[in-house]
Amino acid sequence: MKICVLGSGYVGLVTAVCLAKLGHTVVGLDIDAEKINKLQQGILPIYEPGLEELLTTYLQVGNLSFTQDLATALKDSQVVFNAVGTPPDDNRRADLTYVEAAARQVAEHLDHYLVFVNKSTVPVGTAERVRQIIQENLRVKTDFAVASNPEFLREGSAIGDFLQPDRIVVGVDSEMAADYLRQVYQPLISEGKTFMLTDIKSAELIKYAANSFLATKVGFINEVANVCDSLGADISQVARGIGLDTRINPKFLEAGPGFGGSCFPKDVDEFIYTASDAGVALQILPAVVLANKQQRLVVINKLSKHLGNLSGKTIALWGLAFKPKTDDVRESAALDIIKQLYAAGANIQAYDPLANKNAQVVLDKLNNIKFFNDKFLALKEADALLLMTHWEEFGAVKAAEIAPHLKIIVDARNLWSRSDFESLGLIYEGIGR
Numbered sequence: 001m002k003i004c005v006l007g008s009g010y011v012g013l014v015t016a017v018c019l020a021k022l023g024h025t026v027v028g029l030d031i032d033a034e035k036i037n038k039l040q041q042g043i044l045p046i047y048e049p050g051l052e053e054l055l056t057t058y059l060q061v062g063n064l065s066f067t068q069d070l071a072t073a074l075k076d077s078q079v080v081f082n083a084v085g086t087p088p089d090d091n092r093r094a095d096l097t098y099v100e101a102a103a104r105q106v107a108e109h110l111d112h113y114l115v116f117v118n119k120s121t122v123p124v125g126t127a128e129r130v131r132q133i134i135q136e137n138l139r140v141k142t143d144f145a146v147a148s149n150p151e152f153l154r155e156g157s158a159i160g161d162f163l164q165p166d167r168i169v170v171g172v173d174s175e176m177a178a179d180y181l182r183q184v185y186q187p188l189i190s191e192g193k194t195f196m197l198t199d200i201k202s203a204e205l206i207k208y209a210a211n212s213f214l215a216t217k218v219g220f221i222n223e224v225a226n227v228c229d230s231l232g233a234d235i236s237q238v239a240r241g242i243g244l245d246t247r248i249n250p251k252f253l254e255a256g257p258g259f260g261g262s263c264f265p266k267d268v269d270e271f272i273y274t275a276s277d278a279g280v281a282l283q284i285l286p287a288v289v290l291a292n293k294q295q296r297l298v299v300i301n302k303l304s305k306h307l308g309n310l311s312g313k314t315i316a317l318w319g320l321a322f323k324p325k326t327d328d329v330r331e332s333a334a335l336d337i338i339k340q341l342y343a344a345g346a347n348i349q350a351y352d353p354l355a356n357k358n359a360q361v362v363l364d365k366l367n368n369i370k371f372f373n374d375k376f377l378a379l380k381e382a383d384a385l386l387l388m389t390h391w392e393e394f395g396a397v398k399a400a401e402i403a404p405h406l407k408i409i410v411d412a413r414n415l416w417s418r419s420d421f422e423s424l425g426l427i428y429e430g431i432g433r
């Protein structure tokens with residue numbers, strides 16, 4: 001099929017490249033000229049494992065291209081995937097400015113039937129709003145459809161998630177739109193992947209309900225971890241013990257500093273508002289948000305337990321990305337905690353294998369923070385080490401390599417073993433064990 005993908009960010013790029021791999025002819029677009037320039041040369045503007053190789057391959061094969069010229073890109077396109085950002089606005093609602101602008105731009109150039117598919121995470125009712133915008137801005141009278149196809153990929157494993165999805169959720173209101181999307185995903189459907197057709201509102205809601213459920217699972221295990229801390233139990237054992245129950249399953253049962261990232265915080269907030277607008281006062285999710293906020297304090301308190309007043313203390317902090325294998329720092333727990341440490345007067349010496357640059361952009365007004373390109377240099381003259389992201393390279397570090405630099409380790413990801421550090425006379429704090 002001939003497909004346009006609007007937005008060449010984490011989701012749009014993976015979508016464009018993977019659709020090219022599935023055999024479609026794909027044009028990726030973005031309003032950011034620098035991104036498009038780079039992509040045309042085969043240079044990725046973001047980090048995602050395996051993406052660069054696929055980008056190079058399909059640019060060479062010739063069924064993948066990037067442009068800023070929407071009019072040409074839309075010619076003969078049968079499907080437009082909208083993967084533009086929906087960041088939280090100042091009130092923590094999903095900002096639909098980019099989605100609405102994209103719909104308007106498509107309408108202005110549309111002269112034939114196509115399916116406009118919202119892949120971005122958008123509140124219930126957005127497809128209807130997009131349909132209206134397109135209708136109002138058409139310059140040539142033509143039929144079109146709007147569909148919802150929420151994306152469930154995870155940064156760090158996005159390609160595998162796209163090509164081997166647990167399910168493909170598609171919300172449509174016409175048989176023709178369903179047929180188009182069936183054709184898009186035919187290679188995955190024929191491999192036995194579940195293609196779930198539903199109504200548009202349910203598809204939109206599925207994404208929010210899924211992320212909110214996962215965020216709740218994280219919030220729950222963190223609370224159990226805090227109980228473990230107080231009672232002397234071990235959260236790793238407890239999580240394994242409950243996760244072996246197939247009704248519960250072991251995933252998302254890792255205690256830590258609370259969820260962050262580009263999706264969970266904003267999606268949970270938007271879901272609470274969406275429900276409230278619909279007259280439903282949710283009880284569980286506001287508690288999840290509050291518990292998540294308090295979990296940051298659990299981590300900070302572990303530092304102050306051993307360092308006392310944090311003012312003037314130097315904290316080495318390993319890991320800025322919200323999870324390993326990505327350079328994305330949006331709403332990362334590490335950045336949240338840095339801001340709180342900074343407010344308490346601490347100095348921070350930070351290191352991340354990939355996310356230093358993005359973190360610097362977000363934290364540019366904080367002058368008590370230094371960034372390092374070497375994790376051991378970040379430890380020099382620090383009072384404690386705080387591990388925030390469980391990058392593989394941190395897991396490979398031996399306690400003996402840290403021991404010469406400092407004596408207090410707060411492992412907010414339960415990556416290391418307590419006995420390795422304690423046997424060297426160091427103080428080790430995990431989360432719930």
Ligand code: NAD
Pocket residue numbers: 006007008009010011012029030031032035083084085086087098101102105119120121122151152153154155262263
């Ligand atoms: P992103 O910020 O990385 O990318 C969005 C891109 O859209 C940017 O490059 C921006 O320049 C571009 N853009 C904005 N307006 C445009 C327009 N009119 N035309 C063309 N391009 C335009 O965002 P992302 O992380 O890829 O997320 C996109 C959507 O997918 C969001 O709704 C998000 O919630 C959802 N989502 C994200 C993930 C994830 O892991 N990042 C996973 C599932 C769903």
